[in-house]
Amino acid sequence: MSDTASVSLALREKAERRRSRLLTLPAVLVITIFGILPLLVIVAFSFMSPGAYGGVEPPFTLEAYVSFLFSRDIFDDTLTFTPDYVLIYLRSLTFALGTTFVCLLLGFPTAYFMVTRPVESRKWWLLLVTIPFWSNLLIRTYAIMFIIRDEGLINNTLIGMGLINQPIVMLYTNFSIVLGLFYSFLPFMVLPLYSSLEKLDFRLVEAGYDLYATRSRVLWRIIVPMAKPGIVAGCLLVFIPTIGAYVTPLILGGGTHLMVGDLIAQQFGSSRNWPLGAAQAIILMAGVLVALFFYVRTTSEAKLHG
């Protein structure tokens, strides 16, 4: 190759790179304007002092972060550890993990069922899974409420048939919260699982059986490892939105116990403490990011060794 040829090649590469950078500009702008800038505003708010009637004002302070863990005595200014906020975060975490687990438990067989149907009927199963998305989340949540309330569809039917005398209490319990979250987020689990199971080579399953593997051995040693990318993606897609879920727990849980979403909303509303609300939002986000980091690292390491 001559010198001029390599120079022109380098030039062309450079132009190519410039063009691709230019093409990413819209995406970068969108992320900056709608993602990063608002986030910076929240970060800035969390280090300021609350205004008398909402809003923020100087001076800059760490008070919001301190008051997340400690409460300041009003007489002698000493700090005591107060676990209230941490308990609320743990509740949200428990519900998010529980919902993710239930979604995986029921979503996996669903996705497996779908990919084992004939190719031409699969699109109908996909359609059925996505149909609930066509209506608003709030409407779906209220629909669940009508079905499971004391004088709702299930209880009235059972009482009408004479099977029970007293209504079974389902609404405004932990059960109804998980049910609502599970129903709302199940498609986020099924769809990634479907797409990774669809690529599964079923000859490997057959080979496993040929080599006298038991059903459970085939499942755990062949199907699950191959579906892993889908499992990881599905779990993340369910876990992240459920931990900050606001409407579903509020409506179906009856509002007797705060979740992180309510807690943050409360600071911007009646508590008139925007810095604390901002700090709580950032702590939630940081927690999710750290968890994500470790989750992705351990799962990708497992892949390397596996």
Added chain:
Amino acid sequence: MKTLKSILIAGVAAVAFAGPALAAGELHIYNWGDYTNPDLIAKFEKQYDVKVSLDTYDSNETMLAKVRAGASGYDIVVPSDYTVKVMVDEGMLEETKPNTMENFKYMIPKFVDVYWDSGRNYSVPWQFGLTVFAVNTDKYKGPIDSLGILFDPPAELKGRINMLDDMNSVIHAAERYLNLPRCGGEKENLKKVSELLLKAKENWRTFSYDTIPKMTSGDVDASQTWNGAAYRMRQANPAIKFAYTKEVMEGWMDNVVVLKGAANIENAKLFQNFIMAPENAGLISAFAGYDNGIMDSHKYMPNGMGDSPEMNMPAGFASEFTPPCPKEVVEMYNKIWTNLKK
């Protein structure tokens, strides 16, 4: 060029005259959701030749945040009592002097010197009401004249109660039940409040603003609620009764105010004057079911609303408007509330 211009003008004129009338101006209203009678707006538009637009919000805080951010484009907002005070204190309102307007003579005198706008230099009543509670009398037949129904309920109502998901309303109600001052802030008093709430919570099923469906669907048999909501509950179930308590009751009033620097100040003033006319105030109430603070407006309300038990507090009972608590007290309320719901 000239022909193009004349075509354009002709086109605009044709569009304008095709409508019922050429609107002389505009008015942008930002009010609570499900709260504005379309008939009232239509009447105002017709009478003054003004095109009205309406947006809605769900809490004073939402409205405040939007107005604070600036350039909201609204002329009129409808804040509750304490929020009017905040907005006046922070210089967010135009001093429109409703007290010099023609229809001011119809305002009931006791609503003129209110704490949030003494003498009415900024605000005109939209609706007012009480926040007490309602009981399904099919399920509980005893007396309902005390906040004890909520805080120390009879056996029939245990676990069958909804409270408003509202820190101030719930804590103030507890203070009234214990006969403690509102926004007091003394530590030992707040401790009593907190203990009462923690004990009472075992008997509460839900915290929600959605009181009408909760009561009419049988999710709960008693609910902290507003008198107008109780009126609407009773239309669905005649057994639901609104309670007047021997403890002093929480009153509230939403008010029509004009934002500082609004684009259509003159039309906004016309609107303030317009809604002080008894027949127009009656239209406001006819839609949402609350009283309005204007004399003789009851006779313009639909079948029996004006004489309903929900809208007419019997003699011997008292209500109060509660100013916003100082920041330090709100902080302590917040701790009590978070601890209650943790």
